[in-house]
Structure formats: structure tokens, C-alpha cells
Amino acid sequence: MSAVTAGAIDQAARRPKYGSMSRDRRWALRWSYFFLVLFAIFFLMPPIYMFITSLKTSAEISAETNPWWVYHPTLSNYIELLTAPSYLMFFRNSAIVSVFVVTITMLISVPAAFALSRMKFWGSATLATGVFLTYLIPETLLFLPLFKMFAQFNELTGIELINRWWVLLFLYPTLTVPFCTWIMIGYFASIPKELDEAALMDGANYRQILTRVFIPVALPGLIAATIFAFTVSWAQFLYPLAFTTSIDQLVLPVGIITTLNKGDVFNWGQIMTGALLGAAPPLIIYAFLMDYYIAGLTAGATKG
Amino acid sequence: MVDAVIGGVRATTGVRKRSGFRKAMQRKSTIAFFMASPLILLIGLLVLYPALYSLHLATLNKSMERFVGLSNFTFLFKRETFWMVVQQSCIFAITAVLFKAIIGFIVAHFVHNIPAKGQRKWRGMLLVPWVIPPAMSTLAWLWLFDPSYSAFNWILAVFGIGPVPWTGDAYWARFSVILVNVWIGAPFFMIMYLAALKSVPEQLYEAAAIDGANWWQRMWFVTLPMMRNIIAVTALFSLIVTFANFDIVRILTAGGPIDKTHVFATWAFWLGIQGGDIPLGASVSLFMVPILATAAVFILRDIHRRGNEAS
Numbered sequence: 065m066s067a068v069t070a071g072a073i074d075q076a077a078r079r080p081k082y083g084s085m086s087r088d089r090r091w092a093l094r095w096s097y098f099f100l101v102l103f104a105i106f107f108l109m110p111p112i113y114m115f116i117t118s119l120k121t122s123a124e125i126s127a128e129t130n131p132w133w134v135y136h137p138t139l140s141n142y143i144e145l146l147t148a149p150s151y152l153m154f155f156r157n158s159a160i161v162s163v164f165v166v167t168i169t170m171l172i173s174v175p176a177a178f179a180l181s182r183m184k185f186w187g188s189a190t191l192a193t194g195v196f197l198t199y200l201i202p203e204t205l206l207f208l209p210l211f212k213m214f215a216q217f218n219e220l221t222g223i224e225l226i227n228r229w230w231v232l233l234f235l236y237p238t239l240t241v242p243f244c245t246w247i248m249i250g251y252f253a254s255i256p257k258e259l260d261e262a263a264l265m266d267g268a269n270y271r272q273i274l275t276r277v278f279i280p281v282a283l284p285g286l287i288a289a290t291i292f293a294f295t296v297s298w299a300q301f302l303y304p305l306a307f308t309t310s311i312d313q314l315v316l317p318v319g320i321i322t323t324l325n326k327g328d329v330f331n332w333g334q335i336m337t338g339a340l341l342g343a344a345p346p347l348i349i350y351a352f353l354m355d356y357y358i359a360g361l362t363a364g365a366t367k368g
Numbered sequence: 369m370v371d372a373v374i375g376g377v378r379a380t381t382g383v384r385k386r387s388g389f390r391k392a393m394q395r396k397s398t399i400a401f402f403m404a405s406p407l408i409l410l411i412g413l414l415v416l417y418p419a420l421y422s423l424h425l426a427t428l429n430k431s432m433e434r435f436v437g438l439s440n441f442t443f444l445f446k447r448e449t450f451w452m453v454v455q456q457s458c459i460f461a462i463t464a465v466l467f468k469a470i471i472g473f474i475v476a477h478f479v480h481n482i483p484a485k486g487q488r489k490w491r492g493m494l495l496v497p498w499v500i501p502p503a504m505s506t507l508a509w510l511w512l513f514d515p516s517y518s519a520f521n522w523i524l525a526v527f528g529i530g531p532v533p534w535t536g537d538a539y540w541a542r543f544s545v546i547l548v549n550v551w552i553g554a555p556f557f558m559i560m561y562l563a564a565l566k567s568v569p570e571q572l573y574e575a576a577a578i579d580g581a582n583w584w585q586r587m588w589f590v591t592l593p594m595m596r597n598i599i600a601v602t603a604l605f606s607l608i609v610t611f612a613n614f615d616i617v618r619i620l621t622a623g624g625p626i627d628k629t630h631v632f633a634t635w636a637f638w639l640g641i642q643g644g645d646i647p648l649g650a651s652v653s654l655f656m657v658p659i660l661a662t663a664a665v666f667i668l669r670d671i672h673r674r675g676n677e678a679s
Contacts, residue, residue, distance in 0.1 A: 202612030
């Protein structure tokens with residue numbers, strides 16, 4: 065079906081002079097919109113249903129009425145959650161962790177990307193490839209050895225690392241730094257060499273070249289990397305699930321899942337509200353910085 | 369060129385006396401190494417070391433006191449669940465990537481077809497599933513699949529179709545985890561393929577049209593060859609991520625019913641963290657390495673080829 069419509073459009077686009085073609089093209093366009101609407105419904109249905117459920121009371125959720133419609137809209141779920149100390153704590157934990165992780169990631173990956181793209185040293189080419197390879201190592205492979213390593217570290221030094229929220233500040237950069245370094249290498253490499261040569265001629269040192277030339281010029285890449293680091297650390301689920309257990313140490317995704325479904329009765333109104341509010345920060349950032357977001361997404365695979 | 373310039377700079381500033389150490393600190397490669405050292409430390413300590421350490425862990429017994437060689441692996445090979453997990457991981461990853469690629473490809477074409485000024489809006493709307501944290505959106509799916517209040521079953525009931533056990537029946541649960549994964553991942557493919565479509569030069573289509581190529585021929589001989597690289601790299605990337613997926617299966621089914629939807633990551637978590645047998649869990653997760661390594665080799669080859677083309 066799609067083939068037929070797309071074909072018609074292409075034909076029309078290639079040979080726009082024929083009168084019947086323009087009619088074909090109009091129909092093809094209508095079909096395109098029709099299918100786009102279908103796909104948009106498929107893609108947007110879960111978040112919309114989250115929103116619908118979040119406006120319902122528990123009584124209405126378990127009633128035999130149309131689940132896709134809100135008969136008695138209420139904000140009580142939002143009010144309850146935003147006044148519940150535990151939810152606010154999850155939110156705060158998530159925010160603190162994400163902000164720190166973004167900062168750490170940028171402090172590590174930007175200088176490293178600068179060094180790897182401009183200042184060759186022994187093994188720098190291998191390291192650049194290695195950075196990319198570490199990006200391909202999933203966290204699901206590392207969490208068990210890391211768990212054991214932290215337990216051993218505790219035996220050696222007496223410092224407890226498990227069930228501490230700040231240990232996530234060490235773990236999340238393993239997911240964000242390789243990718244951010246990689247796309248920053250790509251952005252830095254695209255800056256013409258003449259620019260930093262001119263700066264060197266003017267007597268700038270490397271720190272000045274980085275902060276005065278490279279960072280301003282590669283700012284779009286920097287923003288894309290920042291957004292990526294934030295979304296990854298906000299969404300990360302496995303590490304907090306494995307490494308934190310007590311309620312005051314949990315971040316948002318784990319907090320919602322472990323505390324809101326208490327007992328046998330799932331309080332779906334609150335779970336959906338919590339999930340929707342938890343999805344809000346990345347969505348808001350995406351809404352405002354969509355072009356940077358997409359640039360980062362495509363740079364990762366096209367430059368790498 | 370740069371070196372010569374730096375040499376010149378150093379010669380002029382090097383009039384003042386400096387110790388050998390400070391001179392070494394001023395050298396470009398030394399500075400570069402220091403700038404990259406946090407990265408090296410992070411990767412070495414928290415990625416490379418644990419990766420190698422898991423090899424060692426896999427050879428220990430449950431209490432991690434005794435070396436047991438390969439008996440963790442032979443134990444796994446004898447368990448039926450293990451083979452089920454292998455099978456399910458492969459089915460899950462391959463089917464999901466296939467459908468993500470197909471849906472992404474189709475949607476990318478539709479977006480590409482409509483007038484340029486509307487594309488941004490549609491693209492923005494269709495990428496939403498990728499932006500929402502997977503843990504949150506999987507919760508929404510879990511609620512949509514709820515055994516007693518499923519909103520899907522309500523719609524199906526309107527058409528007289530009986531309640532579907534979305535997460536209760538083994539086959540439906542397998543379908544559901546794949547569906548959710550496709551829902552989350554297809555927008556990523558759409559974005560990548562859309563970028564690739566836009567990079568195909570219009571002249572190629574014009575030339576093909578002049579030669580009388582029909583739609584299929586243009587797709588087969590122009591679009592697909594031009595997009596081949598992107599299609600391959602995106603699919604390989606996604607294969608790695610999907611194969612190592614944890615969030616969706618963990619939240620939607622937690623491996624159930626009766627372990628039928630466990631993939632490597634969730635089963636390793638189940639054995640290692642919840643079951644307390646870290647070595648066995650590490651052995652399970654090590655089985656992800658071959659497929660990851662294969663995909664990584666292909667991706668790297670592509671990068672090197674493109675790097676050579678560029679230079």
C-alpha cells in the first residue's frame with residue numbers, strides 16, 4: 065500500500081507537467097497524510113493514555129466505562145504526588161544525579177575530544193576507536209562485575225558504595241562519556257585546522273584554543289551532547305535498580321516502579337501521573353531543542 | 369605544520385629558563401595525554417576492568433570463594449531455561465530490529481513525501497516515543513496491557529473480539545515485549561532514514577526517471593544503494609541495544625510467564641542480583657559478547673571505510 069502511494073508521489077514529483085499527475089499527486093499526498101496520522105496515533109497513544117489515566121480517580125479507573133474517556137476529570141493524582149515526600153525525593157534525586165552527571169560528562173569528554181581530535185599523542189588513534197567501542201558495550205554486561213567490585217571495595221576500605229545515590233555519579237558517566245566524546249571528536253574534527261593555527265600564531269595556549277575557539281564554534285555539538293547526557297542519565301533504569309534499594313536513595317524510574325505499586329492493588333492513576341511527570345523534563349527539553357536533539361541523534365551514527 | 373608553529377611559539381617563550389619537567393609538561397603530547405586522562409581512567413576502571421573481571425567472575429562458585437572453571441557454563445548448558453533465554457533473546461532482537469527498520473523506513477518515506485514545511489512538525493511528533501524514558505513508557509504499556517482493565521481489550525471488545533492475554537500467555541507476552549520495543553525504537557530508525565533520504569541527490573532520480581525507471585526500480589537501484597550504509601549501521605546499532613535490552617522486559621513481564629520472555633539481561637539480573645548468584649549471572653551476560661562483538665566489527669569496518677573515503 066505504502067509502495068503504491070509513495071510511487072505515485074514520486075512519479076508526480078518527477079513529471080509534474082502532466083495534468084492527471086497533479087491529481088495523482090494530490091491523492092498520494094492525502095494517502096501520505098492518512099498513514100502519517102495512523103502512525104502518529106500508534107506512536108502517541110501510550111503517552112496520551114497516560115495523561116487520560118492521570119486525570120481519573122481510582123473509582124473511575126476500575127469502573128466499567130470507556131477507558132479512553134475521562135468522565136470526572138480530577139487533579140487529585142497530581143496534587144497527591146506533588147505533596148508526597150517520597151515522590152519529590154525521587155524527583156530531586158534524579159535531578160541532582162542528572163545535573164552532576166551532565167557536568168562530569170562534559171568536563172571529561174570535551175577536553176578528551178579536543179586532545180584526541182587535534183593533539184596527537186602516543187596511542188591517541190587507538191584510544192579514539194576504543195572510546196567508540198566502549199560506547200557499544202551495554203550496561204547489562206557490566207552491572208554484575210561492578211556490583212561485585214563495589215562489594216570488594218567496601219571490604220577493603222570500609223566505604224559503602226552500594227545503596228548510595230552518589231555512586232550513580234560514577235556509573236552513569238560510563239554510559240554518557242563515550243558517546244559524548246565520540247560526537248565531540250566528530251564536531252571538533254570538522255573545524256578547519258587554520259582556525260587553531262591562527263590562534264596558536266597569536267600566542268594562544270591550548271586551554272585558550274579550547275575555550276575561546278573550539279567550544280564556541282562547536283557549540284551546537286556541545287548542546288547536542290549535553291542533551292544526550294541528560295536524557296541518558298534521566299532515563300537510566302538498570303544501574304539504580306541494581307545499586308540502590310532504600311527509598312531515600314532511589315531515582316525516579318526505580319522509585320515509581322518500586323513504591324507506587326504497593327501490595328496487590330496497583331494505583332494506576334498515580335503510577336501514570338508519576339510516569340508522565342517523570343517523562344516531562346526530557347520532553348520539555350526535546351520540545352525546545354528538537355533540532356539539537358536530532359542533530360545529536362544522527363551525528364552519533366553518521367559520523368561514527 | 370602545527371608542530372612547526374608550536375615549535376616557534378615554544379622557542380620564543382622558552383627564553384626563560386625552565387626545568388626539564390616543566391618543559392615536558394609544556395609538550396603537546398603530554399598536555400594532550402593529561403586532557404584525555406580522566407577519560408582513560410573512567411574507561412579503564414569502570415568499563416574495561418569490569419568487562420574483564422566478569423570473565424574471572426564467571427569461573428567462580430556461588431559464594432565467590434572457589435574457582436570452579438567452566439562448571440557455571442556446563443550447568444547453564446544443561447538447563448532448559450538457558451536455551452529458552454538464548455532463543456528468546458535472538459527472536460526478540462531480530463524480530464524487533466526488523467520491524468523497527470521496516471516501520472522506520474515506511475514512515476520516513478511518508479514524512480519525506482509531504483511538503484517540506486510540514487515535515488518538522490510531523491518528525492517532532494513521531495519521535496516522541498524515543499524521547500520518553502523507556503521505563504516510563506513501558507509502564508504506560510503495562511497499563512494498556514492490564515489483565516482486567518486493558519484499554520486495548522476494551523476496544524477489541526467493541527468489535528466482539530475476546531480479551532487478549534497480552535502479558536499472561538507466553539506467545540502474547542513475547543509479542544507484547546517486541547511490540548513495545550518496536551514502538552520505542554522505530555522513531556529512531558525513522559529519523560536516521562529520513563536524514564539518509566534527504567542526502568540522496570535529486571539528479572539521480574531525474575536520471576532514473578529519464579531512463580524510464582518505475583518506482584520499484586528507482587527504489588531498488590537508487591534509494592536503497594544510496595542508503596545502504598545508514599541502513600546497515602542503524603540496524604547494527606539497534607541490534608546491539610536491543611540484544612542487551614533490559615528495561616522493557618523487566619517492567620512489562622519481569623521474564624514471565626514461566627520465564628518465557630526472559631532475555632539475557634533480565635535473566636542475568638534475576639540470577640545475579642535477585643538470586644544472589646553473581647557468577648552465574650555474569651556467565652549468562654557473557655553470552656551477549658559474541659553477537660555484540662560481531663556487530664561492533666561490522667560497524668568499525670564501516671567507520672574505517674568512510675574515514676578512508678573522506679581523507
